[in-house]
Amino acid sequence: xxxxxxxxxxxxxxxxxxGTEDYWKATLxxxxxxxxxxxxxxxxxxxxxxxxxxxxxxxxxxxxxLMPQTDHMTRLAMTAAAWAIDDAGVDAAALPEYGMGVVTxxxxxxxxxxxxxxxxxxxxxxxxxxxxxxxxxxYAVNTGQISIRHKMRxxxxxxxxxxxxxxxxxxxARRHIRKGIPLVVAGGVxxxxxxxxxxxxLASGRMSTAGxxxxxxxxxxxxxCGYVAGEGGAILVxxxxxxxxxxxxxxxxxxxxxxxxxxxxxxxxxRPPGLGRAARNALAxxxxxxxxxxxxxxxxxxxPDLDRVEAEAITGLxxxxxxxxxxxxxxxxxxxxxxxxxxxxxxxxxxxxxxIPPTVNVAAPATDFPLDLVTGSPRxxxxxxxxxxxxxxxGFNAALVVRRHAATTDPASGRND
Amino acid sequence: xxxxxxHVTLTDLTRMLRESAGEEEGVDLDGDVxxxxxxxxxxxxxxxxxxxxxxxxxYGVEIPDDAVVDAETPRALLDLINAGSTSxx
Numbered sequence: 001x002x003x004x005x006x007x008x009x010x011x012x013x014x015x016x017x018x019g020t021e022d023y024w025k026a027t028l029x030x031x032x033x034x035x036x037x038x039x040x041x042x043x044x045x046x047x048x049x050x051x052x053x054x055x056x057x058x059x060x061x062x063x064x065x066l067m068p069q070t071d072h073m074t075r076l077a078m079t080a081a082a083w084a085i086d087d088a089g090v091d092a093a094a095l096p097e098y099g100m101g102v103v104t105x106x107x108x109x110x111x112x113x114x115x116x117x118x119x120x121x122x123x124x125x126x127x128x129x130x131x132x133x134x135x136x137x138x139y140a141v142n143t144g145q146i147s148i149r150h151k152m153r154x155x156x157x158x159x160x161x162x163x164x165x166x167x168x169x170x171x172x173a174r175r176h177i178r179k180g181i182p183l184v185v186a187g188g189v190x191x192x193x194x195x196x197x198x199x200x201x202l203a204s205g206r207m208s209t210a211g212x213x214x215x216x217x218x219x220x221x222x223x224x225c226g227y228v229a230g231e232g233g234a235i236l237v238x239x240x241x242x243x244x245x246x247x248x249x250x251x252x253x254x255x256x257x258x259x260x261x262x263x264x265x266x267x268x269x270x271r272p273p274g275l276g277r278a279a280r281n282a283l284a285x286x287x288x289x290x291x292x293x294x295x296x297x298x299x300x301x302x303x304p305d306l307d308r309v310e311a312e313a314i315t316g317l318x319x320x321x322x323x324x325x326x327x328x329x330x331x332x333x334x335x336x337x338x339x340x341x342x343x344x345x346x347x348x349x350x351x352x353x354x355x356i357p358p359t360v361n362v363a364a365p366a367t368d369f370p371l372d373l374v375t376g377s378p379r380x381x382x383x384x385x386x387x388x389x390x391x392x393x394x395g396f397n398a399a400l401v402v403r404r405h406a407a408t409t410d411p412a413s414g415r416n417d
Numbered sequence: 418x419x420x421x422x423x424h425v426t427l428t429d430l431t432r433m434l435r436e437s438a439g440e441e442e443g444v445d446l447d448g449d450v451x452x453x454x455x456x457x458x459x460x461x462x463x464x465x466x467x468x469x470x471x472x473x474x475x476y477g478v479e480i481p482d483d484a485v486v487d488a489e490t491p492r493a494l495l496d497l498i499n500a501g502s503t504s505x506x
Contacts, residue, residue: 065459067439131466131467
């Protein structure tokens with residue numbers, strides 16, 4: 001029998017909230033974290049808005065020894081990981097270190113650190129480059145630092161599928177768990193709010209250049225004009241359900257029931273985009289039908305053509321206006337490798353509390369997108385399963401199904417803290 | 418270029434260690450650490466590479482690349498630095 005993978009811990013660093021409950025409250029209140037960029041001078045670039053994580057004082061979360069060797073991205077990721085591990089009630093020192101792995105998603109690595117050191121190299125010379133540049137900017141740095149800090153030496157890795165990575169990391173974690181690894185820390189946290197992180201996104205032509213935070217990122221709207229970038233994301237503790245029960249995990253947020261990934265065909269191909277196929281495959285993997293899905297967390301590109309592809313994928317699978325769809329990332333911006341991980345965390349919180357968070361700033365979807373978009377305020381509803389969709393630049397598609405797990409309501413598994 | 422009259426002290430070194438590589442919890446760099454191996458103070462070879470880079474920039478001394486391996490304690494590193502500042506004269 002195949003092992004069941006459950007999520008037992010969540011750690012969130014998001015533009016509209018630091019910490020899971022802070023984020024969740026803001027998200028249900030419809031409070032956005034999008035505003036003018038403050039982390040660098042963005043005034044000379046066409047896009048000037050971002051979702052920045054508020055109130056993060058790194059020294060409060062990161063040991064002094066790690067400060068010189070970590071980027072802002074890695075500090076956010078390590079903080080989210082520590083919170084997730086704590087939330088899961090995992091005492092890493094008491095568990096077999098080779099039985100715990102770490103799989104994170106990355107988009108461009110720690111580009112803020114890398115940019116600073118390359119500027120030093122170019123303007124002052126090689127003696128001015130930090131010795132820690134050797135690893136601090138590298139794609140796998142979040143995985144490495146989390147693994148070292150918590151002594152998790154089981155199978156580990158990093159997945160680079162841009163915005164789809166947050167889901168792909170969880171799919172990969174489940175693969176490790178099915179092979180017998182009891183626990184894998186997974187998800188994604190990104191932070192590329194620096195010129196080096198900005199320019200490649202601008203080059204994609206998909207970034208919003210609007211100046212009003214309430215009008216800049218409007219997925220599925222007739223006024224969609226691109227996306228706003230953000231920083232942050234979520235780290236989750238995924239576990240074998242049996243192991244989680246044995247060690248009396250304080251809670252089970254839900255089960256990773258289905259996962260699938262596809263690649264879009266080459267541009268100009270007559271074949272259809274792959275998002276709908278990823279969604280169908282994920283449902284099939286979970287052994288569910290569209291009628292079992294109570295809410296869809298959309299990728300929500302905010303680019304008209306891409307919104308159309310997603311709307312068609314959803315209506316093609318569920319029918320017109322047949323399932324509630326939401327994009328709480330309208331309050332955070334798109335977080336690159338962190339975005340889909342945060343959406344999965346949000347979907348699990350929605351299952352826990354029986355409430356769908358809203359898509360903000362969008363009054364209604366464009367008339368030719370027959371979606372039941374949850375706009376304005378949260379919608380209370382009993383939720384059994386959620387489908388989370390994500391697309392990464394370059395044709396990556398990923399879909400994940402999370403559902404309530406029986407242990408969620410099993411008081412015998414509970415430990416109250 | 419090089420400052421020839423420099424004498425780097427343990428106080429200077431611990432300050433630069435803190436700046437370049439942070440301070441390990443449970444280690445008191447202000448204590449009697451002159452003969453404590455760097456590894457026991459929580460500094461690996463990369464941390465030493467980082468602090469040696471800072472010393473070279475700040476004091477204009479040249480420190481041989483092997484110092485990272487050879488200088489196992491603050492005393493040994495200070496000897497190398499202060500010898501380097503003389504030889505660079």
